[in-house]
Amino acid sequence: MLRMSSLFLRTLREDPSDAEVPSHRLLVRGGYIRRAAPGGYTWLPLGWIVYRNVERIVREEMDKAGFQEVHFPALLPREPYEISGRWTDYGDGVFRLKDRKGNDFLLAPTHEEMFTLLVKDLYSSYKDLPLHIYQIQTKYRDEARPRAGLLRTREFVMKDSYSFDIDDEGLVKSYEQHRQAYIDTFNRLGLPFVMVSAVSGAMGGSASEEFLAPIDVGEDTFVRCTNCDYAANTEAVQVRPPDAIPLDGLPAARVEDTPDTPTIETLVDVVNERADLRHPDRDWTAADTLKNLVVKLKHPDGTFSALAIGLPGDREVDLKRVEAQVGPAEVVAFEPADFAKNPALVKGYIGPGALGEHNASGIRYLVDPRVVEGSAWITGADQPGRHVINLTMGRDFTPDGVIEAAEIHGGDPCPRCGNALEIAKGIEIGHIFQLGRRYATALGLTVLDQNGKTKVVTMGSYGIGVSRAVAAVAETTLDEKGLCWPREISPADVHIVVTGKPSEPTGPAAEELALALETAGLRVLIDDRVGTSPGIKFNDAELLGVPTIVVVGKGLANGAIEVKDRRTGERTDVPVADAVEHLVQVCRS
């Protein structure tokens, strides 16, 4: 039994000044967590109970799916990560340290390498596959900016699992199994979620999906179709290209003087105003222009390369989308000094004429998928003060490839069905990947198949942020009064509030009730503080968020207690004699 009189917690009347998002504010105010380090939190007794409940649910669902739990160290040597290339690829994101002999170690940001090596260590036959193993482990990432309490920390707990299969069909099946296990887990946690197509980032691999809890404080932006069930992280949206246009009979490209057109808007105004430049049938819009910009890619080994991106002028570049495709390279600004080194680039008037690996600049040129063969554009003529009109893709220029770089707008057509997309924010609570053979190849994980031939194992990796899930559950359930836990996660089933003077019989009656409830198998938190005013107790009960609040007070004179539902606020007077039975029913339903 938890007793407020002796519980190690102190609720705060005011919000801590460093807490912005609601879950962070309320978890601190309710005495669930305390900040201990930049991006590190201490769990207090109530918080630890909640955390363990979440962890238990995750573990039970993994076990139910037939996955086996193992446990690795978090402190690992450099070598496996060196072999996989991630010692470098992870860059500043990983905590590195040296032992007394000067050997490199890291605090694991994730464990693909170690799982791969462990399986290599023990297994060598196709008969041993498929295999699913997982762990619930502390991970370390040196985040540039930890924020939002438990939502982004530098030390956090993740449930990570890995599947090992002999072939691609097996991988797909393993992936589906995990997908279903995740659906079950998040449903049981009471977390609303959206499954979105994602990109793999530093993990490598092909297919991947994220589980996002849709809330505004989330850091991930995703789109979903207002008509069909398409949903994707904005980074992963693949724009459906329009049909190619036959080149025959399209107007010829012509270079024109267009002074004083530093922006897309001024350019569009000029071509619409001048009779000789007007479109025969309609006004030109920004979408008719082709905007070209050059960025530098910083590769993990420290080298740079230039990349030119062409996209319709009504779109901005979404750097996250670019980086999702060029990773692990980072995108950095193309500086004046870089322009100086490449005279083919005329700042403000860069056009496809100079771009591309086989043209004057020699810079790799990738374009938006909307730039299809036969599409005609107003774009830079690679000369100061001049643009070219009707420059036609496939006839006048040929880019080196396609890139999804343009930002996605609400209302854009769904790639699947063409209806409008809407944009929303979410917290990433899970991510599943079909990794494929990247790690197995790098680390030499092979088995013999039916024919005695060596085959590289194919892998999947799957993660749930356990400590983050605590915040996500808090975030999706709280209200203006405080936290509001789902019963299975709550630190208790019932929160008994005792009111009245110490001389009144409410105290002993509440104690008796608490004991009876525990005997009946319920988890009880009793506010047995003496001399604390009722208002404080009521407010604390609402702040702490136990789903059922029982008040033993005034009503006792009439032989009744009050049962309050934390979420709905609904109150019921229940005769003391029926209290246990009633509450057991409430808590078991």
Add this chain to the structure above:
RNA sequence: CGGAACGUGGCGCAGCUUGGUAGCGCACCUGCUUUGGGAGCAGGGGGUCGGAGGUUCAAAUCCUCUCGUUCCGACCA
């Protein structure tokens, strides 16, 4: 990593402009009263003013650096 703001008992804040005994509310301790929506009175304990260096007779206050926090951007399973 760029831009901005802020670091003063456990929490929320004032004091800094104009250098001179470190203050308020909540929380905490003692006593009395009070007990259904953040009680009252009286008394009390607790802070090297984030850290380091500098200027000065004297620094919470002025200067420099540094660490941390928050917001915006960048980054990020």
